[in-house]
Amino acid sequence: MRPIFKRELNGGTQEVYRFDNQYGASVIRGGRYAYGGLELAVLKFNGTGDDFSLCYSTPITSDVLGHLDESSLKRHLLDIQNLDEKYNG
Numbered sequence: 001m002r003p004i005f006k007r008e009l010n011g012g013t014q015e016v017y018r019f020d021n022q023y024g025a026s027v028i029r030g031g032r033y034a035y036g037g038l039e040l041a042v043l044k045f046n047g048t049g050d051d052f053s054l055c056y057s058t059p060i061t062s063d064v065l066g067h068l069d070e071s072s073l074k075r076h077l078l079d080i081q082n083l084d085e086k087y088n089g
Helices: 070-081
Strands: 005-009 012-018 023-029 038-045 052-054
Touching: 012 038, 023 070, 038 070
Parallel strands: none
Antiparallel strands: 005 012, 012 023, 023 038, 038 052
């Protein structure tokens, strides 16, 4: 699993992941606004490009997940990758 892009953000790094089911994740590592140093937000992609929005209505979470370690991050990324594309959350 590799991010589609990385960039510096507020003193930390943002990694954006995209999966075949049109969901993805924004992972923030460190920086001024990260919750506990490592946080994840679920993304929903619109079409084939890099157009996405934050998604707060999945079984994964209804908010940003903070205070993650590498193990829990990987588990959540797999959960997002396995979401049903037809889920209308």
